[in-house]
Amino acid sequence: MREAVFDTVVVGGGAAGLAASKIIAERGYRVALVERENRLGGILNQCIHNGFGLHYFKEELTGPEYAQRFIETTAGTPNIEVFLETTVMDVKTSRADNNNSGKGSTNSPGTKEVFCYSSRYGVLKIITKTIVLAMGSRERNRGNIGIPGTRPAGIFTAGLAQRFVNIEGYSPGENVVIIGSGDIGLIMARRMTLIGARVLAVIEIQPYPSGLTRNIVQCLRDFDIPLHLSHIVSRIYGRDRVEAVDVTPVRNGKPEMEETFKIKCDTLLLSVGLVPENELSKKFGVKINPETGGAVVDAHMMTSVDGVFSCGNVLHIHDLVDYVSEESIAAASFACDYMEERGKWPAAEQFPTVASSNIKYVIPNSYDPEINNRFFFRPMIVKNNAKLCIRMENEDKEQKTLLEKRLLHVQPSEMVSVNIKSERIKEFLRDGEENRLVFSIQ
Amino acid sequence: MSSRSNKSLICISCPIGCHLTVEYDKDNLREENIKISGNKCSRGITYGREEVLAPKRTVTATVSIASEIQRRLPVKTTKHIDKVLIFELLDNLYSLKVKPPVNIGERLIENFKGTGVDVVATMKLDR
Numbered sequence: 001m002r003e004a005v006f007d008t009v010v011v012g013g014g015a016a017g018l019a020a021s022k023i024i025a026e027r028g029y030r031v032a033l034v035e036r037e038n039r040l041g042g043i044l045n046q047c048i049h050n051g052f053g054l055h056y057f058k059e060e061l062t063g064p065e066y067a068q069r070f071i072e073t074t075a076g077t078p079n080i081e082v083f084l085e086t087t088v089m090d091v092k093t094s095r096a097d098n099n100n101s102g103k104g105s106t107n108s109p110g111t112k113e114v115f116c117y118s119s120r121y122g123v124l125k126i127i128t129k130t131i132v133l134a135m136g137s138r139e140r141n142r143g144n145i146g147i148p149g150t151r152p153a154g155i156f157t158a159g160l161a162q163r164f165v166n167i168e169g170y171s172p173g174e175n176v177v178i179i180g181s182g183d184i185g186l187i188m189a190r191r192m193t194l195i196g197a198r199v200l201a202v203i204e205i206q207p208y209p210s211g212l213t214r215n216i217v218q219c220l221r222d223f224d225i226p227l228h229l230s231h232i233v234s235r236i237y238g239r240d241r242v243e244a245v246d247v248t249p250v251r252n253g254k255p256e257m258e259e260t261f262k263i264k265c266d267t268l269l270l271s272v273g274l275v276p277e278n279e280l281s282k283k284f285g286v287k288i289n290p291e292t293g294g295a296v297v298d299a300h301m302m303t304s305v306d307g308v309f310s311c312g313n314v315l316h317i318h319d320l321v322d323y324v325s326e327e328s329i330a331a332a333s334f335a336c337d338y339m340e341e342r343g344k345w346p347a348a349e350q351f352p353t354v355a356s357s358n359i360k361y362v363i364p365n366s367y368d369p370e371i372n373n374r375f376f377f378r379p380m381i382v383k384n385n386a387k388l389c390i391r392m393e394n395e396d397k398e399q400k401t402l403l404e405k406r407l408l409h410v411q412p413s414e415m416v417s418v419n420i421k422s423e424r425i426k427e428f429l430r431d432g433e434e435n436r437l438v439f440s441i442q
Numbered sequence: 443m444s445s446r447s448n449k450s451l452i453c454i455s456c457p458i459g460c461h462l463t464v465e466y467d468k469d470n471l472r473e474e475n476i477k478i479s480g481n482k483c484s485r486g487i488t489y490g491r492e493e494v495l496a497p498k499r500t501v502t503a504t505v506s507i508a509s510e511i512q513r514r515l516p517v518k519t520t521k522h523i524d525k526v527l528i529f530e531l532l533d534n535l536y537s538l539k540v541k542p543p544v545n546i547g548e549r550l551i552e553n554f555k556g557t558g559v560d561v562v563a564t565m566k567l568d569r
């Protein structure tokens with residue numbers, strides 16, 4: 001077995017892993033960037049549409065272009081060694097690092113062993129101080145939504161179809177119905193139209209689209225593709241290949257079966273969401289947040305396992321790659337601080353963040369009053385001119401409003417971020433109390 | 443009598459997606475007659491005007507490439523192109539056959555039909 005020693009192992013070479021590696025290497029640490037595929041870039045390689053980079057690079061790029069900007073600066077840095085076609089299989093931490101289980105090995109505190117498998121190197125063991133988890137996400141599939149009917153060929157997840165069309169160069173079918181109005185499905189509705197297929201309908205169970213507004217405009221309205229909100233696909237027909245689907249409206253949570261109509265089609269694309277890819281993290285005891293499917297992280301983006309950080313889609317699903325880069329840069333900087341301040345870490349006491357009315361989750365799960373905190377959260381409602389309210393809550397139930405802000409437009413598909421300065425938080429902090437920071441939208 | 447019309451659009455020039463109200467005179471379609479509200483920045487005005495006068499889009503697609511890495515090369519137009527020209531542009535793209543190496547920004551179609559719009563590669567493929 002080959003062995004190597006690095007300061008940090010970054011697992012996954014997508015947008016998150018690339019940004020994290022760059023920052024850590026620039027701070028002078030040696031990074032092993034481990035990627036399962038035969039190239040860097042992750043999901044960006046198949047996202048050939050534009051709309052990436054407006055926040056981060058202040059210009060509009062396609063996915064591969066956005067990736068290339070990072071690949072050039074990252075892969076050229078002497079402190080980074082890239083391991084391609086290499087999969088991280090397991091991690092062994094020391095017992096002292098693993099706060100919530102006895103799973104760690106007898107490694108000395110702070111030392112981790114990362115076990116990889118690759119066709120090039122065989123089994124590889126990397127000994128390291130810190131790990132950045134950046135494994136991205138995978139797609140929900142038919143099993144996750146349970147549609148009755150036959151199991152013919154012609155059913156794909158939208159992301160897989162995207163890979164077929166954009167990388168491998170063949171079309172999954174000619175007459176397409178898309179289930180779910182997630183961004184990948186919307187992007188694929190346009191993509192299939194541009195390669196000459198007919199997209200007959202997009203079916204969404206919710207009363208509002210789950211993808212970004214601009215994708216509804218650019219991908220559906222532009223090509224007059226019907227979007228059926230509050231509808232479900234209630235049946236799939238076809239023995240060898242999909243032949244048709246039944247579509248049924250839903251009112252007050254109940255399918256109105258007598259209003260069912262049939263659409264003839266040969267292909268179904270499922271765009272019913274992404275889930276963070278945390279099989280590896282769970283294996284070595286990283287605590288998972290049921291609301292996000294990603295790790296629970298503290299104010300320094302550190303997971304429940306000491307020295308293990310998480311960022312990008314493996315932490316929570318992002319709709320904008322710009323936020324992935326930004327979050328990963330933050331996580332990487334904290335990983336560096338951690339290595340610099342070993343022994344004194346964590347520097348200050350942290351307090352919990354809480355998602356309240358109309359908010360699904362807040363990342364990170366705690367805040368550090370000594371730093372300027374940046375929070376990401378996902379609304380659960382669609383509303384114009386909504387009011388964001390952040391309060392400090394303590395045992396006596398007395399609540400103090402720390403921040404109130406008008407949000408022009410909120411919807412579940414668009415993550416919101418907000419910064420709160422250290423000084424502002426300290427004004428409200430009370431000694432010996434829980435100091436919960438409660439987020440809500442009205 | 444002039445007839446004012448209203449149109450609600452969503453600006454797609456950036457991910458914020460401002461909800462715009464565009465007011466214009468159907469019988470007298472001139473740039474200075476188009477009134478736009480709801481935009482957070484000046485690009486919203488440009489977008490709203492264009493949507494009424496001559497809607498344009500950036501087109502992204504793929505063309506055939508004889509590469510060891512992947513079978514399609516992603517490409518994009520360098521500027522927005524008239525919506526009505528999209529399918530004609532695609533026909534042109536689908537007849538191209540590119541050989542590696544190709545770099546980001548390499549021109550594959552120049553000044554499409556005199557529009558001043560080029561088509562460039564968006565991925566670097568060495569082999």
Ligand SMILES: Cc1cc2nc3c(=O)[nH]c(=O)nc-3n(C[C@H](O)[C@H](O)[C@H](O)COP(=O)(O)OP(=O)(O)OC[C@H]3O[C@@H](n4cnc5c(N)ncnc54)[C@H](O)[C@@H]3O)c2cc1C
Pocket residue numbers: 011012013014015016017034035036037041042043044047049050051052053086087088089134135136137159162183184187277280311312313314317318319320321322324
């Ligand atoms: C189809 C689609 C369309 C999108 N469209 C837009 C858009 O228009 N605009 C925008 O701004 N954003 C968009 N996004 C969002 C944004 O692009 C993604 O959120 C971002 O690229 C995710 O980056 P990541 O690094 O977290 O994950 P990924 O890109 O998925 O990278 C994860 C990497 O980790 C590797 N990996 C996983 N497990 C292991 C392991 N055990 N060992 C080694 N390697 C491993 C994978 O191979 C992969 O390369 C889109 C996302 C998708 C999926």
Ligand code: SF4
Pocket residue numbers: 453454455456457458459460480481482483484485486487489
């Ligand atoms: S008006 Fe400006 S801020 Fe609003 S969506 Fe358009 S470009 Fe973005």
